[in-house]
Each structure stands twice: as C-alpha cells, then as structure tokens.
Amino acid sequence: MPIAVPLPGMRVLLPFLLLPALLNAQSDIAEARTYAIGSVVTITGIVTNGPELGSIRYLQDGTAGIAVFPGSSSVPGFAPASGQEVQVTGPLKLFNGLLEIDPVMGFQVLSSNNPLPAPQLLTPNELGEDVEGMLVRVNGCQFTGGGTFPSGTSTFSSIGQNAPIYLWNGHSLVGDPVPGGLVDLIGICSQYDTGNPPVGGYQVLPRGSGDLVPSTTINLTSGVEQQAITPDGFTLSWSTNLAGSSEVAWGPTPALGSFAGSGTPAIAHSVALTGLGPAAFVHARAFSVLGSDTAWGERTLYSTASAVPGWVRVVFNREVDTSVSQGTPAVSALGSIADSIAAYIDLAQSTLDVAVYNTSNYTIVGAVNDALARGVQVRWIAEGANANFALSALNNGVPVLYRTNSPGSGMHNKFVVIDADDPANAHVLSGSTNFTQGNLFDDPNNLVIVRDQALALAYTLEFEEMWGGTGPQPVPANSRFGEDKTDNTPHRFQVGGTLVESFFSPSDGTTHAIREHLDVAQSSIELALFILTENTLRDALLEAHADGVWVRGVVDDANAPGSDFFTLTSAGIDLYDHSAFPELLHHKYAILDHSDPGGDPLVITGSHNWTFSANTVNDENTLIIHDPAVADQFFQEWTARRDAFTGVAEVGGKGPIATWPVPFHEGLQVTADDGIVEVRLLDTTGRIVLAEAGQGPTIQLRTAHLAGGGYVLEVRERSGRTLRSNVVKAP
Numbered sequence: 076m077p078i079a080v081p082l083p084g085m086r087v088l089l090p091f092l093l094l095p096a097l098l099n100a101q102s103d104i105a106e107a108r109t110y111a112i113g114s115v116v117t118i119t120g121i122v123t124n125g126p127e128l129g130s131i132r133y134l135q136d137g138t139a140g141i142a143v144f145p146g147s148s149s150v151p152g153f154a155p156a157s158g159q160e161v162q163v164t165g166p167l168k169l170f171n172g173l174l175e176i177d178p179v180m181g182f183q184v185l186s187s188n189n190p191l192p193a194p195q196l197l198t199p200n201e202l203g204e205d206v207e208g209m210l211v212r213v214n215g216c217q218f219t220g221g222g223t224f225p226s227g228t229s230t231f232s233s234i235g236q237n238a239p240i241y242l243w244n245g246h247s248l249v250g251d252p253v254p255g256g257l258v259d260l261i262g263i264c265s266q267y268d269t270g271n272p273p274v275g276g277y278q279v280l281p282r283g284s285g286d287l288v289p290s291t292t293i294n295l296t297s298g299v300e301q302q303a304i305t306p307d308g309f310t311l312s313w314s315t316n317l318a319g320s321s322e323v324a325w326g327p328t329p330a331l332g333s334f335a336g337s338g339t340p341a342i343a344h345s346v347a348l349t350g351l352g353p354a355a356f357v358h359a360r361a362f363s364v365l366g367s368d369t370a371w372g373e374r375t376l377y378s379t380a381s382a383v384p385g386w387v388r389v390v391f392n393r394e395v396d397t398s399v400s401q402g403t404p405a406v407s408a409l410g411s412i413a414d415s416i417a418a419y420i421d422l423a424q425s426t427l428d429v430a431v432y433n434t435s436n437y438t439i440v441g442a443v444n445d446a447l448a449r450g451v452q453v454r455w456i457a458e459g460a461n462a463n464f465a466l467s468a469l470n471n472g473v474p475v476l477y478r479t480n481s482p483g484s485g486m487h488n489k490f491v492v493i494d495a496d497d498p499a500n501a502h503v504l505s506g507s508t509n510f511t512q513g514n515l516f517d518d519p520n521n522l523v524i525v526r527d528q529a530l531a532l533a534y535t536l537e538f539e540e541m542w543g544g545t546g547p548q549p550v551p552a553n554s555r556f557g558e559d560k561t562d563n564t565p566h567r568f569q570v571g572g573t574l575v576e577s578f579f580s581p582s583d584g585t586t587h588a589i590r591e592h593l594d595v596a597q598s599s600i601e602l603a604l605f606i607l608t609e610n611t612l613r614d615a616l617l618e619a620h621a622d623g624v625w626v627r628g629v630v631d632d633a634n635a636p637g638s639d640f641f642t643l644t645s646a647g648i649d650l651y652d653h654s655a656f657p658e659l660l661h662h663k664y665a666i667l668d669h670s671d672p673g674g675d676p677l678v679i680t681g682s683h684n685w686t687f688s689a690n691t692v693n694d695e696n697t698l699i700i701h702d703p704a705v706a707d708q709f710f711q712e713w714t715a716r717r718d719a720f721t722g723v724a725e726v727g728g729k730g731p732i733a734t735w736p737v738p739f740h741e742g743l744q745v746t747a748d749d750g751i752v753e754v755r756l757l758d759t760t761g762r763i764v765l766a767e768a769g770q771g772p773t774i775q776l777r778t779a780h781l782a783g784g785g786y787v788l789e790v791r792e793r794s795g796r797t798l799r800s801n802v803v804k805a806p
Contacts, residue, residue: 101162104208105138108174110167116176117164121189123210123263125157127282129243131175133208133263134161135192140208142175142265144168149178157282160185172266172273174207194261199231199238202277206264211279213238215290216260222373223298224248225584228278231260239278241267244687245611247283250587255362255370256292261285293317293365299372304569306353306380311361312345315370319363321346329358329374340365353382354498354529356565378529378565382498385527385570387700389708390415392508393519396714401670401761405708412508412522413515416491417442419504419524423493427453428538430488430694432682433461434510437468444470452547456538458486465510476542476549478556483688486541486556488696490682492534501531505681505698507605507662518661519603519716521680521709523698525570530577533564534696537579541694557581557692573702578683580695585683589665590615592699596667597674598763601713602628602650603662606635609685613639620648625763629653629716631660649791651717666713669706670761676706710761732790738803741779743788746772750793756802757787778804 107116118141120134132143132155143163145153155161162183165176194212202211216231226244230237240262242249260279268276281287296314303310311323321344322336336346344363351357357379361372392412395405408415413436420427420442427446434440434457447453447470457463459477466475478486491504508520525531540560543550555561560582568575578585586609593600593615600619607613607630620626620643627649633640634654644650653660663684668674681697683689700706733746745754751769754776758764764786767776783806790798 103138104134104136104141107167108139108141112167112169115164115166115180117162118176119160119162119185121192122155122157122159122161123191124280124282126154127247128263128280129245130154132161133265134163135209137192140206140210140263142173142208143179144170144175144177145179146177150181153179153182155182155184156187158189158191159187160189169273172268172270172276199233199236202238202264202279204266204277207266207277209264210261211264212259212261213279214259215257217257218253222375223250223252223584226587229253231279233260240281241265241278242281244586244690245614248281248287250584250591251284252295252298253373254287254289254294255372256294256368257290258294259288259290261288289316292368293319293363293370295363295370295372299361299375301377301567303347304378304380304567306382308347308349308351308379309377310345310347311359311372311377312343313361313363313372314343315363316342317365318342319365319368319370321363323348323359323361325357325359327357331358331360331374338364351379353379354532355379356532376563376565378533378568380569381501381528383526383528384572385525385530387570387573387575387702387705388524389705390522390524391520391712392515392522393712394715394719395708395711396718397711399714399761400711401703401707403704403707405711407712408522410516412520413438413510415522416504416510419493419502420446420491422500422502423451424449424500425451425494425497426492427451428456428492428495428535429454430456430486430490430538430541430696432458432484432487432489432509434463435465435512436510436515437465439510440465440468443473444468447472454538454542454547454549456486456488456541456549458484460485474548476551476554478541478694480556481692482557483692484684485693487682487684487689487693490534490696492531492538495528495531495535498528500526501528502526503531503534505696507664507680507682509661513659514661517657518659519712520661521664521712523680523700525575525698527568527570527575529565530568530570530575533568533577536564537696556694560694573700573705575701576699578697578699580683580689580693580697581691584690585695585697586611586685586690588697588699589679589683589685592667592677592679593619593665595675596624598668598671599625599666600627601666601669601710602626602630603660603664603713603716604628605631605659605661605663605684607639607643607685608635608637609687609690610639612685613642616643616648617646620646625766627717628665629660629713653716656719660716662716664709666706666709669703669710670757670763672762675701676703677701678705678709680709707761732788732798732800734788734800734802738805739778740805741777743776743778743802743804745774745776745788745790747790747792747798748772749796751790752793753791755789756781757789758784761787 120136164181168177194210228239262279262281299313318340320338323346324331326332360374395407397404453473455475459479493502494500503525506522508514543554562582631653633652664680683695683697756765
C-alpha cells in the first residue's frame, strides 16, 4: 500500500515510523475503519463534539465516523472545536470495542464553522458498528428513573426498545433534571464493551441539553426542591415547560399510595404535605399532568424537622484566629479534642454507632467501653486495611464490622451517632478527623457536632446499610459498601434555624452537590483541603474565579498524582502548598460567602476528599451547613492555617507597607517595597469593599464612596507575602 505523507505543517512523532504497522495514504473514514488495528491512517472529517465529552473528539465525513483520542505520546494541542474540519494521522486502536485513532501523530485544522452532518435517524436496536462514531437521532425517547442525570450510564426507551446514554463525570448534563416526558435524543454513537471480542455496548453520547429535544409533551424544567421544612411537614416546588397540574404521590414506603395537590394548570408548582409528624421520613414523587401526558419527578426520601429544635457546634484541634471573627469566636480544643469526643460519647444512654476509618486513641475507646458498661447498645464499623490498633482495647462485647473490599480508601467515614431515637439527646459527630493520635492532636482537623434527631436517624440509615441490618450484630451477607450502596437517606434538614444538607458517598452524587454550591458562590470561596484532584470541582473553581469570585485556599500536597493545584494557581487562584509542614492538613472543607450579607454563607465539610475515588468508591459523609456563624468560625480557622505559612503579618504605620494620608478620605495611596500584586479593603465584618490589582510598589485607591470608619487593608506582594494593616477613613 502507499505510504502516508504528512501535509505541510503537520507534526509527526518519529517513533511511530518504527511501528510494525501499515502506513496508509489519505483515506475516507469508512475505508480507514477496514484496516487492521495498529495501521497508521490519515483521515479528514468534521468534528462533531467539543470539550463537553472530555478530550476525545469524533470526526465524521460523508462515509462514516471515528473517534480520535489524544492519548499518551500524542502531539500536543489536539483540541479542535465542533464544526472544524480536521485532518488527523495516527494508528488505529480498539478501546473496549470503540475504534479510535490513538495517539495523534499529527493533525491540521483545515477550516472552521462548518455545518455538522445530519444525524442518522434510527431506533435503539439500530445502534451498532455501522453508525459508530456518527451523529445519530432517536425520536420519542423516555428516560427511566426520573430525578436528575447521574454520571455514568442511564437508560432510555423508544418504541419498546432500550439503549443507554453515557455521561462522563464532568458532563454538563450531570445533575440536570431528567425529562419527564418524551424527547428526541441526539448524540454520538459510541461503544463500551469489555468482552473479548466486544460485540455490544453501543451507547449514545449526548453533548448537552440541546441534544434533548422535547416533543409537545409536558416536561419538568427544574428539579424538585424541598422547602418550608417544619415538624409537621414540608413543601415541594418545581416547574414545567407547559401548564399542568401540581400533584405529589407520597407515603411512608416507596410504594407511596397517598396523593396531594391541585389540578389547576400552572407552570410553577408548589404542594404542601402536612400532618406528617416530627423527624418523619416520607417517600414522595412530584408530577404534573397535561391531558394524557405526565411529567414525573424523582421518587425521593424527605424528612420533616425534629420535635426538639437542634443546633450545630464546631470544634477545631489547632489554633484559630479570632481577630477576624464577626461575632462568634471559634473554639480551639488544643490537645483536648479527644476529650471532647469522649464527653459527647458519655451522653449516650441507649444507642451508640461509630463509623470511623482508623482508631488509635484509647481515651475515645475507653468512653465507648464505659457506654457499653452502662447498658448502651454499641456498634462499630471500620476500614479493614488499617491498623486500628486501639480497637484491641475495645470491650469484646462491642461488635466490629470491617470493610475488606476497598479499591480506594474504603470505609473512610468519620461519624458517631448517639441516641438517634431520643428527640432530646440525638447527636451526630462528624467532620474530618480520624480517631488517630496524629489526626486528633497534630494534623489540622475539624469536629462538627449536630444535635438533631432527624439527621441522626438519617446517619443511622446509612450506618445500617453498611451494617447489613438494624440489629445489634452485623449481617455481613447483607452489608453494602461503596458502589453497592443506594441513595436511601433524606438530604435536607432544618436544624433549629439552620438548613443542613447531608450526603453520603458514593451513592448520593456528593461531588455534584459540592459543585452546585460552588457554582452559585457570590463573592468568596476559601478552601482547606487534604488533596484536590477532582476535575469537576477544579473546573467549578476556575469558573468562579473567572466570574470574579475571590478563590483562595490551602492544599496539603500540591504534587499529588493528578493534582489540580498548578492548573488553578496558573489561572491566578491563590493556593498555598502545605506539604512542607510536618503535619498533614487533613481538612476537607470549603467556606462560601462567609462575609457576604447578600449571599448564602455556608460550609462544606466532612470526610469526603475532593477526589474521584471519594465520589465513586469510598464510603464518605458530607455536611453542607448554611449558617453565617458556622462560616465565620471556619473562616477563623482558615485564616490561622493560611497565616501559619504564607507570611501574613499585621503591620501598621510606615513599616513593610506605608499608607497616605492618615486618615484617608477621597483616596488612599499604598506603598510596598516588594511590589504590589493586589490590594483589598475589608470592612469591620470582613466583607471586601474594594479590590485593585497592582504592578509596581505603589497603588492609588479611590475611596470617596466608602463610609467613614475603620477598615483592614490587605496587601499581597510579589514575593507571595500578604500584609495587613488597620486604616481609618475620615467621616
């Protein structure tokens, strides 16, 4: 056969010239698909997708389609846009049934903004090798399950035939409402079949919401939101594209059986369920009817509020900086956080459930033994791959279940549930700390204590799913860990006057829940993370930064495999590498809008690291606490962590930074010998009222619009050091 010759300007990696494979001249895609695996081909086609499917691109000409994956050893820069005509050279590879060009030896963009090929109209059963890599369309599709799209595989049906779609973890459709009515589905036909040889696994890859084309039927246009949570009931709200009824099917079991709502046509829907009683778990499914069509929401478990108003308290095991407090000083239990945990365990009167990754502290184990001695039913779950050496001191009467099938960190939870059936004494202990000497005394960690029966009952459900039953002894044959678990707990709780959200991994879509909140941050995001490798959350931080949100944080290890640290810092985000310190920054928290009165100050914390495995294989627990006082306390802890190693100093007068005039009025001149990167003014609540970027040693701020009074001046220098000084504006 003739040898393929690269076009002018194309880059070809010489090592591929040594492959024992045929080199083919320019071919149409259909012809190229007939060559042997390993053959080097050159094809030209229209790109039918962009980064919404990740780094892979699908090319199509008038004969067929094919995938192109810029894998290892590819030439850099292959990321064409949808509609570009591209010529590509590379070897054929079979990846779980999908024929693709990988790696990319050379490529050239020939033109842009071309119309995409018309999708091939077919039925689910016609998805196959003939249309692999091509745009396809299946009309009259109904998705099963309702709710929101998960990452991974979902099933749709049309004319009685079923087929899957696949959404990667960062896909824009993940978390969007699943259409309740019929849609015409457009996407790229791909394949994933690990069989040898692969014979099936054909799936549709939609590229975005535009690939779900509603028919004239009624569809949900929002998720179903739980609101107005009281001890008597709650309200469910949603919207539809067309006016229909507002109805909810509900009941104490998944069978539902009761109905509430109105037949009055509406687009915005709201149905109140009342008379349910306190800390009651109710299965409910919202729906709207228009003629013979019905749009269904997801069947979900909801909770009412507890009979006894609860509260949230936070304890940190390292120093905090109360000078930045907005009114609620943070609590630092230096050297005594194990005693704090033991003190709450001492409150247990009837039941005590412990799910903790690793334990080496005898004070806590002693408190558990004391609980057993006074008649408390105790159950313990731990990760089997860890030493857990303090459990050797646990009374033999305490049953312990170990997770032993751990592809990641395994049973990575850190929670304790106390007296879940007692409205007045139900507590949940959560946060980031394991019960090890290092985590309790050296590594920065947080402990969150929530007194609330409804939340305690939800944590008990999660515990018993892993335990395998509701009794005092575990049932290993029925226990579920990791991917075997289901989303079987409520997610929203009214704890006193505080909204608290609860998620368990990997069943509950925790990463998506975190991203949803990052996406709506208004002014600031502070991070304290053990590790950051989850690309979905990385992208959310990049987008928030681009939208003007002040994103900054401390990460324990910037050089972890797959770390997103340098991607974020290269985009201008303030992140600091904690790895030089002997202790581990073990937190997994984010603070959003802590000083923004117009925002929703909240904290995301728990055991869930910002990694792919935390979201997909580990047993994790996460709380999202919507409370300005809690956000304020975490900000005090965060400030201490940042100040400990970034060189932040409180200065004044004409020291490292100088200000003029004193006091200032219409303008403020700031000088720093090391050069100014950015200057911020914060009011007495910690809210940023002015921010300006700088380049030289001096910057002029316009301050006429500011109210008279005291401010904190924060100056970030080119050296990376941050300096602060108190300044005053004349009335």
